[in-house]
Amino acid sequence: MKNNNSKGLSAILTRDVYLTRLITLMAIWMIFMAIFKFDSFYSIINYQTMAAQFPEYGLMALGIMLCMITGGIDLSVVGVANFASIVTGMLLKAMVDPSGELPLIGIPAAILGGLLVGAAAGALNGFLISKIRIPPILCTLGSYELFTGIAILFTKGKAISGFPAAYSATIAGKLFNIIPMQLVFFVIMAAILAFLLNRTTYGTKLYMLGTNMNAAKFSGLKTDRLLIKTYMLSGICAALGGVVMLANYNSARADYGTVYTLQCVLIVVLGGVSTVGGKGRISGVVLAICLLQMLSSGLNRFPQVSSFFIPLIWGGVLIIIMVLNHFTENKKIKSPKAIIKVLNGQKM
Amino acid sequence: MAQSVLKVVDIKKSFAGVDALKGVSLEIAPGEIHCLAGENGCGKSTLIKIISGVYEPNSGQIEFSGNIHKKITPIEAIMNGIQVIYQDFSIFPNMSVVENLAFNSELANKHKLVNKKRMRKIAKDAIAKINFEVDLDAKVGTLSVADKQLVAICRALMFDAKLIIMDEPTTALTRKEVNALFKIILDLKAQGIATLFVSHKLDEVFEISERFTIIRSGEKIITGNTAELDNKKFTFYMTGREFEDIAFTPKNTDTAPVLEVKNLGLTGFFENISFALHKGEILGLTGLLGSGRTELALSLFGIRKADSGTIEIDGKEIRLDNVQTAMENGIGYVPEDRLSEGLFLPRGIGDNIIISEVDSLANGIGVLDRTKKKNEIARWVKELTIATPNPDNACSTLSGGNQQRIVLAKWLARDLKILILNGPTMGVDIGSKYDIHMILQKLADEGMSLIIISDDIPEIMTTCSKILIMRDGRITATLNPKETNIQELSKYMM
């Protein structure tokens, strides 16, 4: 928590040096792209493409972020996403009539089905983590295998396709002909989560629980319920990601996006969320997603640079930011507030 | 006159412009038992770290048995016979006693391979020095706190120690174990080994130390012989203020009890507990560590459900199965370890205050009313005189006394009938201690009922209107503080 109460851009920037660093990196890159590839990068099409690409994993990252605030993690998001996309796809196929048309409620119903799958998966995770006390990293590891395994059972290991064209046209289409629908989904989810975290008791309780689980219990917080809710939300985010994937690829498989797991954790950490819990903001994660998406898209414009460089750059950015943080953390000890802490024998 | 084993002269230390120590001098003779006392943040930790070589002083001189050093490294301090036992004992809970004892010397002698026979012998010799009986193969994490401390002491004695520095050694010990520790300190004295121990407990200062030094705000206030010290002087030196201890007389009491406990029991911890608590009363619950008093408190708060007996609140029987039920019935609990159980240190002061009542600051679907929240926070900061320039500051920026006020505020923010406090002034400076006592008495006067669990006898005597003593899981006596004295209390406790 910082001392500045004032709003305004400059206050926000000084409040969170970390976010500033991300914004700076983004600004540098945008200038770089402006110089070298202005036409192709700063085109509407490019922005639309970027905005259509990132929600797939961006939604999963949002879910992981929530779990990390509690001091846990959700490694099962990809499994849930695939499972949800398969269920949505199967529902779509089940509702289609002989002429290939979907009833009006077809798409919403199918999506709802997928989201329910996500909620159920999250509830299982939450239950195992809060009541049985399995460490989150291990539990979601196991449930990832489980959900993927169940998805394989449904699909017998193959991809399912042949969905009504209306689905892809809608979900992978554009609102008002400009804004990609995928972006709309992401923005709505991010806004909901931001509201929950900042303006509701759920958010306050969540941050406290992530800071000190013990004290949370002693303060009367229903920690089990909070954890289950959180993992359910994560499951729903992942499921929404699966819904988007279904539209993007027009097919569903049990093993799409396996690289997304580590990638999303990387994004969340880059976004300033602490692995020990109690810290993290939606704005940070959104910034990290934008930064990384811009890096990828930008690199794609240089044909000499293979797209395989992207993971290299992402990993590099993460490490550089962490090292930078390390060096400024050490400077922090010289500030007067820190001295008082030291004198009081308190940990930094 | 033998040379002092330790002599520090005019030590100054500052961290980026803030003075932690402003010229402190200290002298300890061989075999002397010396107590270093002071409030949190006074600089005693810094002094110890300088003596043991962890920090370098900005100026001043350190002398070990006549050898003058300008600055030292931790290894040099050890070579000169200085051993520090930190509050966490620096042990490895996952490893055996043998390994815990033998590691330091194996490493110091640069052994690369493990020689089980040699390590075992080292361990055996170490525990023999203070006649400590323990299973050498047990994992240290499974030992009791007192035994862990003894392992740390044995290890400290292995290197020809001349001075052992103990940081708040008695915090987690039962009375019996404290006695055992003091006996060991006397044994060490007989062997010519001096002890410097940090403590804020007056009775310990009196009991074991020969000389004492009090530090306040980085300055040495006084060094003297314990024989010449008394309660009032001690308090004055520690805080610079004089306090009048006002004994509590309950007003506003009702004949109908707010809380009635009948034959409450929890297997293995306590049994047959019966008592009544009236409105406006402050009940003191005391007993040695392990007497079951903490478990009783936890049962009354719903954390550890009792398995026999009944609890009645305002005449109605309630099953306190969980914390939420307890809270709904107007019970609050200020825990023993405020840092790990009571506070969310990195979070803001405001958040810490309102967290237990946060649902009442929001509408039906959970959306916070930010103005309401702000006002509520401001109210409690004012009422409990919490010293902070900004309620958004992290809780960790506050002193121990102020932190305890926050824990109190958190509970007072709810509408409570009964407040249970476990060790309410532990680790709190004397000034805050007095203030907190006044707050508690005021609460009782306003109609709240309080249960205070404490092993600070003077605190119990002045703050409570009735005292229950527990021993071995049972209540051994119910006393009126105005009609009893410390000796009688001790008798029932042991």
Add this chain to the structure above:
Amino acid sequence: MPIILKKLTQRNETYIFLVILVLSFLIEFRSGQFFTPNNIVDIASAMIVPGLFAIGTFMVIVSGGIDVSFPALASLSVYATTSTLFDAKYSGNMWLPIVMALAIGALLGAVNGILIAAFNLPPLIVTLGTSSIFRGFMLGVLGAKQMPVIPKGMSTFGTSSLFVAKNAQSGLTSRMPVAILALIFVLVIAYLILYRTMFGRGIYAIGGNETSAFRAGFNVRQIKFLLYVGVGIISSLAGLIRVCMMTQDHPTNMLGMEMMIIAGVVLGGTAITGGAGSLTGCMLGTALIVIVQNSLILLGVPTFWQGFFLGMLILIGTGVSASQVMRSSNMSKLRKTRRAL
């Protein structure tokens, strides 16, 4: 005798062993094929690569850290070795590839080591980042592609056998690869280091309480650094053996294995927080996963049930272990208070 029994029941490893035993008998009962010579050899053979990975991962987790970059690290060092030697038309024996791969692995491990030991950055995040970097480097800078043919020396090594086990009934034969010697060798070295050297005890000490380890005089930085270098070396060996045994280099084949390896290590009783666990348990846990993976076929279970069963195994295994921890901490609380009374 009773004391030994009591000590055995207190240890996690015993339970894993029992589970493996029960599972084996179940499979034997259903298929009659488990305890056949060729199946046992198959399982041992399947253990080589995961076992090696697990040893390195185990040591890191005991120290209180974690490493999720080892598949990417191994893939990179092995691809670099294999493609360089292939392009140079290398025709010699296995020793040069081993030296090369291990050297590169050590270098890559050192990257992890510096970031974690010297800069004190959290291991999960660092290895997350380096995993990405290694993968990107291999695919981007080196332009890694599948290599259907590898240098002869390597494929000879991968296909040569120590002995061949034959199942008299079915006539099936399985070869025990020479590479099993590598696993045994590394196991022995790991055992000696962990239990017979101060370095190894230091790993446990750091996992138990890092500050205490520092105060006791352990060179914590050095130990951590060397640990991650060591993981780099062992993982590269594992990757190399895998490529040799498959006689092909598929660069992204191993990516994603990290979670199953960690699961195996943890199932074997290693605490994810560090400081506790044994080499035996680590190998037993890995064996359990390998057996489940390999024996579903024996049971006639279609391969696409595998993920489901593995997931259930992990959840049940960690669930049981977690409730054990809960029970034992409650018991020790009871014990402590009773003693003080």
